[in-house]
Amino acid sequence: MSEGVGLSPHEFEEQLVRTLDDRQLSRGERQDLASALANIAPDADRQALRRFAFATARAALVDTRDGLVLDWLEDILKVLEPSGPAKAPTSFAEAYFSPGEDCPRAIIRLLAGARRSVDICVFTITDDRISSAILDAHRRAVALRVITDNDKAFDEGSDVDRLGRAGIPVRVDQTRFHMHHKFAIFDENRLLTGSYNWTRGAARDNEENLIVTGEPRLLSAYAATFARLWSSLS
Numbered sequence: 001m002s003e004g005v006g007l008s009p010h011e012f013e014e015q016l017v018r019t020l021d022d023r024q025l026s027r028g029e030r031q032d033l034a035s036a037l038a039n040i041a042p043d044a045d046r047q048a049l050r051r052f053a054f055a056t057a058r059a060a061l062v063d064t065r066d067g068l069v070l071d072w073l074e075d076i077l078k079v080l081e082p083s084g085p086a087k088a089p090t091s092f093a094e095a096y097f098s099p100g101e102d103c104p105r106a107i108i109r110l111l112a113g114a115r116r117s118v119d120i121c122v123f124t125i126t127d128d129r130i131s132s133a134i135l136d137a138h139r140r141a142v143a144l145r146v147i148t149d150n151d152k153a154f155d156e157g158s159d160v161d162r163l164g165r166a167g168i169p170v171r172v173d174q175t176r177f178h179m180h181h182k183f184a185i186f187d188e189n190r191l192l193t194g195s196y197n198w199t200r201g202a203a204r205d206n207e208e209n210l211i212v213t214g215e216p217r218l219l220s221a222y223a224a225t226f227a228r229l230w231s232s233l234s
Helices: 009-018 027-038 046-064 068-080 102-113 128-139 160-165 200-204 216-232
Strands: 093-098 117-122 143-149 170-173 182-186 190-193 208-213
Touching: 009 027, 009 046, 027 068, 046 068, 093 102, 102 128, 102 182, 102 190, 102 200, 102 208, 117 128, 117 216, 128 143, 128 160, 143 160, 143 216, 160 170, 170 216, 182 216, 190 216
Parallel strands: 117 143, 143 170
Antiparallel strands: 093 208, 117 182, 182 190, 190 208
């Protein structure tokens, strides 16, 4: 599946903050923000952008006690939540397949876009490109947790020990059965799941699949499963 290149949430936040300089949102600024929002990266969290707008306004009020800040915030929210007839909620979803590079690219893109947390529950991790993206997220202070299986955790080529040495919390299923899940949750609002193993071989040779979705019911179910496994392996 092809990937569009959108504005990052951080770039949108910077553009949003600049509109506060004169304590009002001009028609041109409103149009620019609406255009930027339409081109924002698909993994952006709109709720997080709304919280950022409130936090920006709150910080400005501490300095200025300026009631115009709230007028600015009201106009910003009109951009983030356009008025008009209510639409049925839609669920973001994408599918990726291997062999090929679509699956690892999707994983790496989601890791690169993570801002707060990533919970990873996979049978094995041997693709150095994915491991490097995990470590990059760790260096950005993203809260990471990894669950994996003991049969694969310390195989030749496994990167699990490397992640643990870097300070990422890792828990390993030590039972005689397999922890065979392959899913990850990003910022509590994106779920990645499917048959795809996080290995170079899966990208090069295997017929595998990944689904990325923001469906709340699926996110809730997988988050509960991760929490149960994490607790049971403590």
